[in-house]
Amino acid sequence: MSGLSVIFAPLLPWAVIAAGAGLAALLLALALWRGLRGWALRALAALALLGALAQPSLQREERTPLSDIVLLLDDRTASQTLSDRAAQTDAAVARLAAEVQALPNTELRRITVPDGAKNAGTQIGVALAEALAAEPRARVAGAIVVTDGQAHDAELAPALPAPLQLVLTGHAKDWDRRLLIETAPAFGIIGEETRIRLKVLDEGAVPKAAGTEADLTIAIDGGEARSYRVEVGQDLELPLTLDHGGQNVVQFTLAPAPGELTARNNAAVVQINGVRDRLRVLLVSGQPHAGERTWRNLLKSDAGVDLVHFTILRPPEKQDGVPVSELSLIAFPTQELFIDKIDEFDLIIFDRYGERGILPPAYFANIRDYVERGGAVLISAGPEFATVESLWQTPLGEIMPARPTGRVLSEAYLPRPTELGLRHPVTAGLEGAPPPEGEPGPKHWGRWLLQIELTDATGEVVMKGAEDKPLLVLSHAGKGRVALLASDHPWLWDRGFEGGGPQLELLRRIAHWEMKEPELEEEALIAEVEPGSLSLTVTRRTMKEAPGPVTVMLPDGSTQDLALTEAGPGRFSARWQAPGPGLYRLKQGDLERVVALGPASPREFEGTIASAGPLGAAVQASGGGVSRLEDGIPAVRTVREGRPSAGRGWIGITPRGAAAVADIRVSPVLPAWAWLALAALLSVAAWLSEGRGRRRG
Template identity: 60%
Template structure:
């Protein structure tokens, strides 16, 4: 039960204060005139002003409230290192026992896991949210059970009571980690790119750790290479990407048996391999309506360097024109087909026939160029079935077709084969057909496929487009020279530009057009695995996680030649995928998450937050502390103990208000004082 005086003025306070000022002036005037009852007049006026203020006695019936202590338990990934989980559990049990022993004190326990993505330990966010749910007048203190590696210090709330840290870990802990200081997002194929790495030691590093470590490097999960590198120094590592598209480089430092964790001993860098310039050699055997199709396609790509020669006049034509006047420059056959043939990414023979311009030895060079990794595209015309066809040259050794010497004249519509509906070069082209279907072509060279994949058929369901791999290279044969009709929009046309673009890029080994590929893409923890194949069901895919655990998943066919499955990765890190001969590597999140950048338990980061609250930091390896009650503003931590501040919060159950004096009594007092002043200044004053 508590009481206090409250005022409920009869008149506004402004009026009362105005009357008080006037009364003070009148009392001062009476004093100046020497009136002996001036002080009685002042008292009478004061009684009237108090009556106008209407004072009352307010009595409250209060019930005390218990104090609240908040315990935030850090359960992020770094807290699962070593014996920190056991330390946290024992510390929480000790805190609960200590709080139960204190009178009128409650404990609120908040557990904090890993933040979304790679946000780290959001301990301060959890503390702020917990404070917002409780009356601040009841907060007697807060205790953080953590390793001190908190990643949201800027969100630390203003504490109304002491904040303490119970630190897990051990003073003798040490750890080694791998840091990628600089890594480009893309690199040019064939040119080395420099990555800057550093191996760092943290904590109390023992002498047995040494000053160098073994660094293992692998690309796309391939054969690893191990090198010895120094510790504590920046290492510039030149890397040449083996293929276009995404290259996944994994770096691994050998783990020491006594370091805290090896989760930060690895790092993954994903670099997109791009070609600087694509060099294409286009040789047109004669001028024809579709000749500019290839030239326009290749010249429209700024990344393509095109060398184009058109044979305008066959050597057998004798009309007396000097050879020096037949062309602007001489056809550099030896330079192109002997000295620099390996520099080209693609060679296109467009309606080329054997006329003696290219000797047999040069065509043998082209055949060997294909086998060694080069690519050749043959766009055939009527000459392909004649005696001077390229099929009758050394190139026939690598061609996937045989010519029958027949040329079909008549309208037909190209169609995709079952393989063509699955192959990336032609997959989905039917969806780009105009209303009524693709326009017709009117000439096709009759071929029979001996190897490779027939992706398009023409007249009489005979092969129209055949793709094949020969040793390390690739070759394609298009058995018609009338694809230009699609470009002209004849009978609605067709996807000429898209088909030729895909064909050229498949020939130049673009990864996105590989017909057999295992692809993994990640968004957060969700992994989308896609298998491209021109075969049947590829079977199950095996996923090997960063901890070595294997998971086997079945895939569903989502489109012709495309199988996929979506999987939630259980943790961040590097995952290896295998399905038959296909391999893929994907990094889900960073290989060394933010939680493992700093693994040594330390209270230094939290010191600026703990200090202003008079709290303290105690290591749990020294034992759980006692909890004491301390006065507000006093030091709240010492050796082996921490303090909380009782707040004395209460709830008011009943309020009673009674007038301090009845009104008639105020009037009686005022009248008595006024009468006393009159008597003193009148009758008694004259007698004196």
Template identity: 60%
Template sequence: MNLSATELRFDPALPWWVIAALAALALLVAGFALWRGLRGWAWRGLAGLAAALALAGPALEIGDRAGLSDIVILLDDRSASQTLPERAAQTDAAVEALSQQIAALPDTELRRVTVGDDEDGTLLATAMTRAIAAEPEARLAGVIAVTDGNIHDPAMLPAGLPAPAHVLLTGRPQDWDRRLVIEEAPAFGLIDQDVTIRLRIEDQGAVPPGLQGRSASLRISIDGGEEQLFAVPVGVSLDLPVTLGHAGQNVVQIGFDAPGGGELTERNNTAAVSINGVRDRLRVLLVSGEPHAGERTWRNLLKSDAAVDLIHFTILRPPDKSDGVPVNELSLIAFPTRELFLQRIDDFDLIIFDRYRVRGILPPDYFTNITRYVRDGGAILVAAGPEMASVESLNLSPLGTILPARPTGRVIDQPFTPELTDEGRRHPVTAGLPGAPVAEEGDDWGRWLRMAEVLPDPGAQVAMTGAEDKPLLILQRVGEGRVAMLTSDQVWLWGRGFEGGGPQLELLRRIAHWSMKEPELEEEALLADIAGGLDVRFTRRTMQDSAGPLTITGPDGETEELALSEIGPGRFTAEWTAPGPGLYRLQDGELRRVLALGPPAPREFERTVADAGALTPLAEASGGAVLALSEGVPDLRTVAPGRSAHGRGVARDWIAITPREAATVTGLARRPLLPGWAWLGLIAALILAGWLTEGRAGRRG
């Protein structure tokens, strides 16, 4: 559409102040003539003004303009909450009908913007603001949003619009939903101590009368274990105490049974909360049977760890020593055996016997209690020397029933280099130790000089061997606890750098932490490293020759098998991308684990009942409407700016856009108002008319 427009412009021949002075002089002369009674004063004044106007250079500017089409922005919400019953069909019907109606309007263009899922929820306001900013304001005729109204960025809504904004709300009047809300959950917690999760169950929408006021059945489980069932009221905040049973990630699954009655979704009936279990302090009791060169090694190792509380006793004067010194003259601390091994033994996470001899300091009942302590979940570490092969060996005490090897009575006094066994290359205590010897490349560790010969139990794991390929480091699980045995007291040679030394501190640290059940040192473990978003790298650690496939059960109950690839002795990995956030159950043989991906509850399903509360202020301020699609798709009209943009028709509601009639200039021409000779003729004619008027008046006088 082409339009023409004519405007008056000036192209002055002299500065404007000169032209203004000339006009003022003409008016002054005309006023003087009027005062003197001269009848030609008007013609003289007009002649002066005509001269000033001619010097201003008046011209007509004629422009050709092309009309621009109007733009209507249609926001199509396709977030996850729009997949709830009937909403997708309502959205399809509304978008299709509006697209056809807009296409039928003359000089009107449609800008369709699809809003999908985002980690932060439905960002419809952000999409609207960006779409409006991308279009000229003079062409925007209207904004229409087809959505359920559950947006998560209301602060990004535009402050004002030059055209009406309409909201077409999906959903049904009878929609209702019951959801689980995690109000507060800790990220960390101490092992064997309660942490509190604050939660509530709330109803939204048109709750059926039969379900109002009824309690809900809350189910709770930790790491996929046995569920606990509680009846809780709806709409009341509750504090849920949870005891963390191990270090590392503890996944608490919380949910309630579906109430029935046609709620919108069960996706928000459960939540998974990941709490990292940490130890307050690792309590270690170190008992050295006698002073020796390696005693300080253990002490330095444990004292250097800020997370370890160490109690260390060294037996300097055994009871069988008779030197005649009165007891009141001894400056030794009495060994509190009863308090440590009977009353307070369960307070310790690990007990280390370093070159300990059975000399009557601990009665048999105390050893029996230590055995009970291990079977109930405690841990002991025996670092043996020549006493292991003597009659004072711990194997000859009641503690021998849980030790992983039996001494033969032989002490091997010859240099040897510790080596890893096949089990040692798989076991996390010894796998990947720095400088581990490789047969083809020679020895990288320094030698030790002495060890005791033992025969390992059938169920024990021999991780390292020494002289004559005899067991050097033996590990075993006993009941709920763990036992480790080092059959040499020469590990301190590594720390002194003898023949190049070796990873002394790292080996002893791993042995101690494995004994205390640290998750990163478990032999059979399934680790999940969440790289970002929904990408996961699984690592299966096992003492077996093969692993997998890994069975993954999703939140919807669908199962998937994932093959694992071997990357090293006892190490198998796989890369996987989850189809969506939620709680996944992992299983490989008898090993099970729970993995939580995404937020505790999907944000898209925090609020499911359609609600235009966040968009209503924008619609009202711009003159638009908020209409429910459950009553049908409204008709589309055009109205002049300033008039009502919505109303009720004969059959259904209607909404309107406002045509803007924007245009752009395509051509421009300028022509003088009068040519120069015409201005001279006009000025002369005015002067002549004034002279003739005065002349006739003179003759009559």
């Protein structure tokens, strides 16, 4: 196969040659007007000169015909396993591949489309773009896609130089019911009602027997399920109340309907973090002192804390003769705070408070009961704690984790975490902490100067001070908690005395542990999911030496034991790869944790009805068509470009006639000297012709 063409290699820019041609035309017009006999010869001479400048050549190409390429995409995603779609796909791909390979001068490229990574769904657009980029566009005669049409990246489908033929699996009678979560909060306030908006959708050829209502159940953390009867196709708002902080796993399950395509999209999982709304703290300072501002600044700096602070400036025994009407102080609202509204507080802090007759014993008994019901008390002790005014002498002493001896240790000492404190989340990992024994490091904490001696500790001693006596003791009392700090000198760290220390972090941890923040629980089972994967990291935080294995209950009800290895003081962990998506329950002793891995309803099952809708625009733009396999496997034909490429029972590809150039030969029409000689001969002939005309005249 060869081709012949004329090419030019001008000696001057085409604009200059065009100007010369225009000047020659003007001169020829003048010669015609004057009636000169040699105008034709002069015109030929001008053309010869222009030809010399343009340098025309003959180009001869030897071409080798190239075969056409047809792309055949085979959708093997999860939605293609529904019903008999896999068998439909197998038969169609085998038949279409055989017919394409039987066409003359045609090659087949097979591309299998698997499930997209990280729940991306069916990536037909990307697969088409990558396949097209790997082939010369001039040779692509068409693309055939065998799929259910549910492409999740249809907008990425490339513009094809040939028809895109869509061959759909599935059946016209298919229908499906699915659950759609429209809006769900990322956070919910503990104890308050939050709402989740959802909808139950019917898609496809829905039979009348399916009805217009469906049964929906809701379970939090795998607990007892609540059932609802809901309308299909209606926007629904369901109430939900969280009862604990941290992550809450909410599972929605829709009862399967007879005859629906799949039940894989009848479930959904929402993870909501439970948070407290404005933690309320009551701070009672027995008298003004240097550390009072430390507590106030700590609590006021926390945007999630509502602080009520009272300082006892005028004890009852003070007799100075000042009339009450002239005092600017308000009376301490003891009954309102400690009787009427005590349960509204999450934490009560007694800062250097001594029993001086302001609160009667019945009030302290009510505070004790408040703790046992689930409240929290923190005592920051000063010298008064070692006297007869000590809170130990009140009914609060029944729940205190240690007893004062009456001795005040007025000496410089270095606060240290105990061996137990290295494991407890309140004191574990504090920056710059000295070791429980031995010499501290070069950047240790500053010393404190006063401590109340404690004995008979019944709680967990997490810090020690002077003479290795308990400094910080934490304990559980009934459903509540009590913390006892045997010194009022944390403010020295705040002032930077001897380098200071982590005063803000320590006091914050104590307060938040008292208010049962999940991240500070000493006994906790934590599950962290790596985004986009089925990998799970399980962490067990405990005060025990070696906890046993964690039992993992799989979605199918089977169990596995997961052994833990020590990852640090009081922390044991393990990494586990789940076999598949679903809801997993972790249990060890009294601790349970429910975690959702992967989507409860993968993206592949969001839309399951076979449809040409997602890829319709790409098919129309390419001039292709849509065929349904339930009507039979279409035959493959070749059609000319611009003609219809699909019809009843057939689909078409357009041969491209592409060729590769094997050889190119270029020969000038005339050499440059020949053009000049021709122009000179024609000019002389024109001059002689005009001379004879003048002699005759």
